[in-house]
Amino acid sequence: xxxxxxxxxxxxxxxxxxxxxxxxxxxxxxxRPIFEKAFDGVSAKEISDAEQALIAExxxxxEVQRLxxxxxxxxxxxxEEIHAEKDLTKIPGHPANxxxxxxxAIERIxxxxxxxxxxELSDSDNIANLLKGFQSLSKIEIHYLKKENLLFPYMxxxxxxxxxxxxxxxxxxxxxxxxxxxxxxQEKTINPKELREKIDTVIEQVREMIFKExxxxxxxxxETLTEDExxxxxxxxxxxxxxxxxxxxxxxSGGQNKDVADTKKPKGDKKGxxxxxxxSFTIDELxxxxxxxxxDITFVDKNDMVKYFxxxxxxxxxxxxxxxxxxxxxxxxxxxxxxxxxxVIDFKEGKKDHEDFWILMGDKxxxxxxxxxxxxxxxxxxxxxxxxxxxxxxxxxxEKRLVSKE
Numbered sequence: 001x002x003x004x005x006x007x008x009x010x011x012x013x014x015x016x017x018x019x020x021x022x023x024x025x026x027x028x029x030x031x032r033p034i035f036e037k038a039f040d041g042v043s044a045k046e047i048s049d050a051e052q053a054l055i056a057e058x059x060x061x062x063e064v065q066r067l068x069x070x071x072x073x074x075x076x077x078x079x080e081e082i083h084a085e086k087d088l089t090k091i092p093g094h095p096a097n098x099x100x101x102x103x104x105a106i107e108r109i110x111x112x113x114x115x116x117x118x119x120e121l122s123d124s125d126n127i128a129n130l131l132k133g134f135q136s137l138s139k140i141e142i143h144y145l146k147k148e149n150l151l152f153p154y155m156x157x158x159x160x161x162x163x164x165x166x167x168x169x170x171x172x173x174x175x176x177x178x179x180x181x182x183x184x185x186q187e188k189t190i191n192p193k194e195l196r197e198k199i200d201t202v203i204e205q206v207r208e209m210i211f212k213e214x215x216x217x218x219x220x221x222x223e224t225l226t227e228d229e230x231x232x233x234x235x236x237x238x239x240x241x242x243x244x245x246x247x248x249x250x251x252x253s254g255g256q257n258k259d260v261a262d263t264k265k266p267k268g269d270k271k272g273x274x275x276x277x278x279x280s281f282t283i284d285e286l287x288x289x290x291x292x293x294x295x296d297i298t299f300v301d302k303n304d305m306v307k308y309f310x311x312x313x314x315x316x317x318x319x320x321x322x323x324x325x326x327x328x329x330x331x332x333x334x335x336x337x338x339x340x341x342x343x344v345i346d347f348k349e350g351k352k353d354h355e356d357f358w359i360l361m362g363d364k365x366x367x368x369x370x371x372x373x374x375x376x377x378x379x380x381x382x383x384x385x386x387x388x389x390x391x392x393x394x395x396x397x398x399e400k401r402l403v404s405k406e
Contacts, residue, residue, distance in 0.1 A: 016053060052162035088222050088230070093250030095151070095233045096218055102143045102243040103210045109136045110203055118199055121192035130199075131185040138178050140206070142241045144171045145318050147213070148333075149240070150233045151221060153322040156330050158224050163217060169334040170209060177202040227252040236320045295388035299373070300328045302382050304344060316366050316387045328383070347372035348380050358390070365391040 018031045088096045113133035117126040148171065152164040181198055184190060225233075234250045274281045281289065290297070290310045298309040298319065306326050309319040323331060332340050346352040347370075357368045371384045 052160075055162050055165075089218065091250065093234065093248040095146075095230055095237060095250075096222060098234075098237065098242065098244070098247055099143070099147070099218065100214060101247075103214065105243045106137070106140055106143070106206065106210065109133065110206065113137075114199070114203070118196060121190065121195055127185055127190065131182065134178060134182050134185065137206075138182065139243055140178070141175060143243055144175070146233075146237055146240045147171075147217075149318050149320050150236055150322055151217075152330070153320075153326045154225055154229050154233070155221060156326065160220065160224070161330070163220070164330070165334055167209070167212065167217065170205065172333050172335055174202060174205050174209065177205070232322065236322065239320070240318060295386055298385040298387075300344075300383040300385070302348075302380055304328050306331065307382070314389070316361065316364065316389060343370050344383060347383060350378075350380075363391070364389040365394065 014034070018035055021031050021034075022028075088094050089100050091097050113136050114130060117129045117133065120126050121130075148164075148168055152168070155161070155164050177198065181195070181202065184195055184198070231250070231252050237247075272283055274283065274286050291312050293310060293312060296310055296312060296315055296317065296319075299307045301307045304327055306323050306328060309323070311319075328344065329337050329341055343352070343355050346355075353372045355370045359366050359368070367388050367390045369386045369388075371386065373381045373384050375381055
């Protein structure tokens with residue numbers, strides 16, 4: 001037993017050493033012999049542990065993220081196949097199966113809708129086809145949203161925190177690069193060399209992410225998540241959407257354990273009454289009223305855990321019940337998490353009571369407002385996030401008054 005533990009620790013230290021050498025500027029070719037000498041195979045879990053140990057020792061997430069593509073190239077081909085006898089990736093409707101099907105769809109977009117048009121960038125027809133191809137590729141957002149909002153919360157539940165943070169950062173890089181390329185393709189003046197370099201870079205990152213999802217992420221979570229947790233992910237995937245058609249409803253072979261499946265659901269008597277100082281509601285009335293508000297609200301308690309979110313028809317940001325009980329820091333990509341954490345600190349210390357942000361999101365103009373929630377004595381209870389599409393409000397002109405009918 002001790003020999004196994006020592007061997008695992010040794011191999012983890014080798015992984016850490018390889019990543020650090022890459023950080024110091026060594027090439028893949030220089031570190032590959034070290035890797036091949038130390039490993040006959042390496043599990044996804046050990047790679048995750050190595051990254052997590054680096055972060056725990058103070059290496060910024062951004063540094064691990066910067067190395068992610070490089071060390072993935074080193075590990076590629078050497079990661080052992082970790083599959084149970086019952087391969088979840090082959091079960092129609094299972095989230096792992098859907099994830100792999102979507103990766104094949106992404107690869108088809110790259111091969112058929114982008115690849116044939118990259119070589120000759122001075123041809124206007126090629127540019128038009130490339131624009132359509134990258135607009136199709138931008139739907140990768142659906143795939144990443146499911147991964148970040150449905151899968152990552154469960155990984156964090158099992159203290160697998162480094163891979164989600166690193167992957168989310170790379171996902172955001174890919175999103176930004178695709179948007180930039182679409183913008184360049186829409187412009188009249190195009191630098192073919194610059195455009196080709198950007199296309200090659202993002203395509204390589206997308207392919208590397210597919211590899212990391214299927215060779216590192218999925219084997220890790222298939223070993224870890226319960227059948228009921230997979231069912232929960234499957235049930236909520238439809239709200240985000242799919243990149244492929246005909247995703248069947250998956251039912252676990254052993255049926256659903258209600259006690260486990262309901263752990264994320266709000267507790268309470270649905271027929272009961274909520275009595276407030278200025279009135280009262282039934283549970284149904286309160287739920288419907290909050291979901292009718294023309295904006296989204298999310299409440300994070302004083303311990304920084306997500307406690308509630310409204311479920312209106314027109315949501316700006318995706319929320320799933322998997323987020324309930326999740327630390328608010330894990331609900332944001334690495335690029336913005338430090339800002340959110342500072343807002344919470346300022347609220348707790350009484351330095352601020354609110355903070356506003358506004359961003360363009362396609363045809364929406366999102367106003368994101370954070371408010372410190374305090375009781376009558378001024379004690380901090382948590383944070384209320386209010387998000388609203390203010391574009392329709394900005395377009396209001398003139399007046400519309402309440403008038404009496406004759």
